[in-house]
Each structure stands twice: as C-alpha cells, then as structure tokens.
Amino acid sequence: MGDVTNSRAVGLSIGEVSRMTGVNIETIRYYERVGVLPAPRRTERGRRVYGPTERGVLAFIRRGRELGFSLDDVRTLLGLGAPGNASCAEVKEIASHHLADIRSKLADLARLERLLADAVSRCTGDEAPLCPVVDILVEPREVEGAALRIAGRSGITAARRAWQR
Numbered sequence: 001m002g003d004v005t006n007s008r009a010v011g012l013s014i015g016e017v018s019r020m021t022g023v024n025i026e027t028i029r030y031y032e033r034v035g036v037l038p039a040p041r042r043t044e045r046g047r048r049v050y051g052p053t054e055r056g057v058l059a060f061i062r063r064g065r066e067l068g069f070s071l072d073d074v075r076t077l078l079g080l081g082a083p084g085n086a087s088c089a090e091v092k093e094i095a096s097h098h099l100a101d102i103r104s105k106l107a108d109l110a111r112l113e114r115l116l117a118d119a120v121s122r123c124t125g126d127e128a129p130l131c132p133v134v135d136i137l138v139e140p141r142e143v144e145g146a147a148l149r150i151a152g153r154s155g156i157t158a159a160r161r162a163w164q165r
Contacts, residue, residue, distance in 0.1 A: 011041070011049035021058040028058065036061060036075050069098055 018025045031037035037057055040048045057078065064074040073094055080090050119132040 011051045012055065014048045014050065017050040017055055017058060021055060021062055023058045023062050031058070031061060034071070036071060036078070067098075068102060069094075073098065 012020070014025055014028055017023075018028060023031075028037065032039050037054065040050050040054055043049055060078065060081075061074050064077060065071070069077070076094060077091060079085065080087055115136060116133075119136050122132040
C-alpha cells in the first residue's frame with residue numbers, strides 16, 4: 001500500500017486548496033509545471049494531495065502576483081524565504097527594483113491621463129470629422145513611449161498590427 005491512500009485523511013484536493021487560497025486550479029497546475037510550486041504528493045490513483053506547506057506557498061505566490069511581482073521574482077523570493085536562506089538585503093533589492101518600476105509606470109500613467117484629459121476637454125462632441133480624441137488614437141506618437149513602458153512592447157506591437165488591418 002502506498003504512503004498516500006486517502007486524500008481526505010492526509011491532505012487537500014486541488015479544488016479544496018484552490019478555494020482556500022483563491023488560486024485557480026489551472027494556475028496551480030501551471031505553477032507546478034514551471035517549478036514555482038513543487039509537485040505535490042499523489043494518491044495511488046494519481047490525484048494531487050496538498051498540505052499546509054503547499055497552501056502557504058500558493059498564498060505567498062498569489063499575494064506576490066497581486067503586488068505585481070513577476071513570477072521569476074516570486075520564485076526568487078520563495079527561495080530566499082526558505083528557512084535558513086532568508087536575506088533581507090536580497091529581498092529588499094528585489095522589492096526596491098519592483099517599487100521603482102511601479103513608480104515609473106505611475107508617472108507614465110499620470111502623463112497619459114493628462115494627455116487624454118486634455119484631448120477630451122478639447123473635444124466639442126460635435127459630429128465634425130475632427131476630434132482631438134481620435135487624433136491621439138490615430139497618431140499615437142505623443143503617448144507611445146509611456147504606453148510602451150506600461151503595456152510592454154509586445155502589447156503596443158499587437159495593437160499596431162490590429163489597427164493596420
């Protein structure tokens with residue numbers, strides 16, 4: 001008989017741990033595939049069985065992602081936070097870099113907000129063919145730099161391709 005025979009007696013199913021942590025089942029499986037979450041034990045029938053450690057790791061990952069940390073940063077933070085490995089200096093370096101990125105994006109968003117607010121305020125709402133809002137959508141050069149930093153280059157490239165179709 002295997003070491004895990006009854007998932008109810010020794011751990012949580014993937015559905016239960018999903019509900020408890022707020023992490024989608026498919027996301028849990030993805031985290032296992034990419035190695036952020038260690039593969040859980042399995043029952044003799046192959047069902048995943050999660051315990052308090054996996055539940056804690058999933059909650060940590062979810063909170064890190066909610067704060068905007070990349071999956072690589074979360075993986076690094078998990079490694080640094082393991083017993084005996086925690087280094088506040090290394091954690092601070094990762095968090096400081098992330099904070100600088102957030103502040104940069106906030107500045108870019110404020111700039112985009114000003115540009116859009118200005119265009120909306122100049123728009124008369126008439127049915128005339130000239131519209132300041134449409135102008136910034138057709139000629140995005142003013143907002144392109146800020147948008148690239150916020151959405152990432154791939155998002156802007158995809159938007160350009162869709163516009164050109």
